[in-house]
Amino acid sequence: MARDPVCGKEIDEAAVRAVTGQTAYGAPEVDPTKGTRRFHEGVWYYFDTLDCRSKFLASPDTYIKKAAS
């Protein structure tokens, strides 16, 4: 399990990435209710909502430090 660096909620990375469907022309689809993610400086971060991710993108270092502490 990962932890959302903004809200602190536990996120199931496997569920975020799990393929639950397919687009009309063959791209795998995931379930958006499971959360989202962002690759930042070599690491995947997982988020509960887009709001959390937007806050993270505005000041990534703040939230990475907060999560580490």
Next chain:
Amino acid sequence: MNFDWTPEQEALRKEVRDFIRENMTKRLGGEMGEEMEEGADRERSRALRKKIGEKGWLAISWPKEYGGQGGDRMSQYIVEEEFARVGMGVGGGGSGAGAILGAGTEEQKRYFVPKVIAGEMSFCLGFTEPQGGADLAGLQCRAVRDGDFYTINGQKMFTSGAHNATHIYLMARTDPAAERHRGITILLVPMDTPGITVRPLWTVQNDPPAPPGTTYGMGRTNEVFFEDVRVPISCRLGDENMGWFIGAQGLNLDRVGASRYLISVHMDEDIINWAKESDLGGYSVKDDPAVRDKLAELWIEAQVCRLMTMRSMSIVQRDQDFTYEGSAEKVMAPEHGVTASEAISQILGPYAQLLNGSEGAVESGIYAHNLMGAFQSGINHGSVQIMRDQVARRGLGMPRG
């Protein structure tokens, strides 16, 4: 100066109108215009598109050797204008094919363009990223050259139609050391390439679903993730690191056409027709002086939008220098759309808040949904702020801001 249509152009308009009356309803047109939507009946769309193609009305001004009709831009405009009234695009604007015609190899033009015209192939636009907003040049999605291949890693956001497109028209950074406008490359990537994942983003228009014909009524957009997506260099459009300039040219050409201004003007026509015919519990809307003044004002502004479009058409038709005109249209038309939707909501009062399916909703709540969608048009495909800056620089010769 004569602004009249020629007899041939008038005859073409009549023929298209007759065809639409016989073959389409506004609802069907709206559904076809929203082929990207969930549950769209693509077979029915294709059958009607084929019929329209047999009339020679798809991509009239595009070259014959790539599936167009080799005709003039004004004829295409007339056909676009009539079909746009029933919510269907026939001109190829916004499809990405304009940029392929401009910058593609002969092989790419022959492979993509006829299929795009026939509706067998479609592009979603992989431009915006989560961190970037309207600052497209700040994109971080990387494509690393490895012999005859590129490996793509990154993420795109608000990728409308990714769930129904065959390809993504992707802007990726190929030279991170270069000045930010100069290190970008366009890649035309099939959506079923391994490593692509799509995450649905449901919009405010999804629940309840916006009725057909709503301005920016799409209930879904997407995030698209790229993880070690490997594509051959034949997917590249134009030269490496020149994607910004190819994309800008394509976008500017995409902005020319009837659909852009008609998106806004539809609302004016619909509310004027509604006001003429309706009474709200015995209150005659059309007799209210404030309403009449406002509708007249909207209509005048709509005609300015239309004239700006015609001017751009004329420039393109005469192969003259086309620099800022598309950007100017892209300010005027969306802002008119916002003004119109706000004015309509004032005219309708509390009825303007009732969405599709609500008891008492006016015209299936389309004006309420339009109000929610109109603001988007000032942001996507180049925000009105960016467009104003382009007009200042390219049109007025001001320095870069």
